[in-house]
Amino acid sequence: xTLIDIAEDEDTCARTGATVxxxxxxxxxxxxxxxxxxxxxxxRGAAKAAEGTGxxxxxxxxxxxxxxxxxxxxxxxxxxxxxxxxxDPERDAEALIEGVKLLARAEDGILPWxxxxxxxxxxxxxxxxxxxxxKGNSKEExx
Amino acid sequence: xTLIDIAEDEDTCARTGATVxxxxxxxxxxxxxxxxxxxxxxxRGAAKAAEGTGxxxxxxxxxxxxxxxxxxxxxxxxxxxxxxxxxDPERDAEALIEGVKLLARAEDGILPWxxxxxxxxxxxxxxxxxxxxxKGNSKEExx
Numbered sequence: 578x579t580l581i582d583i584a585e586d587e588d589t590c591a592r593t594g595a596t597v598x599x600x601x602x603x604x605x606x607x608x609x610x611x612x613x614x615x616x617x618x619x620x621r622g623a624a625k626a627a628e629g630t631g632x633x634x635x636x637x638x639x640x641x642x643x644x645x646x647x648x649x650x651x652x653x654x655x656x657x658x659x660x661x662x663x664x665d666p667e668r669d670a671e672a673l674i675e676g677v678k679l680l681a682r683a684e685d686g687i688l689p690w691x692x693x694x695x696x697x698x699x700x701x702x703x704x705x706x707x708x709x710x711x712k713g714n715s716k717e718e719x720x
Numbered sequence: 721x722t723l724i725d726i727a728e729d730e731d732t733c734a735r736t737g738a739t740v741x742x743x744x745x746x747x748x749x750x751x752x753x754x755x756x757x758x759x760x761x762x763x764r765g766a767a768k769a770a771e772g773t774g775x776x777x778x779x780x781x782x783x784x785x786x787x788x789x790x791x792x793x794x795x796x797x798x799x800x801x802x803x804x805x806x807x808d809p810e811r812d813a814e815a816l817i818e819g820v821k822l823l824a825r826a827e828d829g830i831l832p833w834x835x836x837x838x839x840x841x842x843x844x845x846x847x848x849x850x851x852x853x854x855k856g857n858s859k860e861e862x863x
Contacts, residue, residue: 598849641802641847650848658801659784660846703803703846704784705793706741 622670733774765813
């Protein structure tokens with residue numbers, strides 16, 4: 578990626594309000610109740626990975642995907658919104674930022690299947706269309 | 721409910737763009753592949769239940785919640801977006817419309833837990849905050 582590509586990506590993400598929401602309440606089965614929340618570590622990692630990308634990272638208290646935590650969601654104007662689960666606090670922060678950058682660039686508003694990070698395939702929980710969903714633009718979520 | 725309440729509800733739903741998205745691709749395990757899709761029956765039931773309420777019902781091809789179908793989502797301006805699964809095509813159309821009306825009326829943008837239809841408790845899959853999420857307005861999704 579050139580410096581121009583990076584600047585264009587940053588512009589696209591900022592213009593479309595590209596945002597990653599990370600649940601900071603999430604624990605995985607077996608995590609101690611009073612220990613630091615791994616969801617918070619994921620949120621902090623995502624915020625670090627988002628530096629200079631134009632992506633906003635927003636901590637939220639519950640994405641209601643508790644049985645398949647850790648959880649995060651991503652959105653951009655004019656695109657579908659995606660929810661992911663089964664995330665790892667150490668490993669998956671970069672994948673979230675990479676994913677939302679792909680989404681911001683997607684002309685059809687759909688996160689491309691093949692090129693998205695693996696964890697955004699196997700961890701897919703749900704997606705919701707944009708408010709201005711065009712007819713015929715809800716092709717199925719597979720390769 | 722009086723006629724005035726009904727008219728106010730309709731106005732609130734229309735003003736906030738209250739929308740129910742129903743996956744019309746969804747089948748339940750065991751449903752024949754070439755039969756009529758139960759997701760479509762749910763969408764039609766929801767559209768009928770939405771008549772005169774100001775709620776839009778939108779058919780979509782996949783909400784990516786296939787393992788826990790039938791699936792639907794709901795949104796209003798300024799509110800959280802909710803995804804539900806395990807819905808029944810005959811039984812749950814009314815509950816979706818009742819739920820989105822509650823959401824449209826919710827001043828904090830959160831679907832109230834106690835008063836929502838039962839299927840919108842046990843069938844909750846995920847929720848995503850509104851774009852203008854105020855700090856401190858992401859209380860956990862429980863009673």
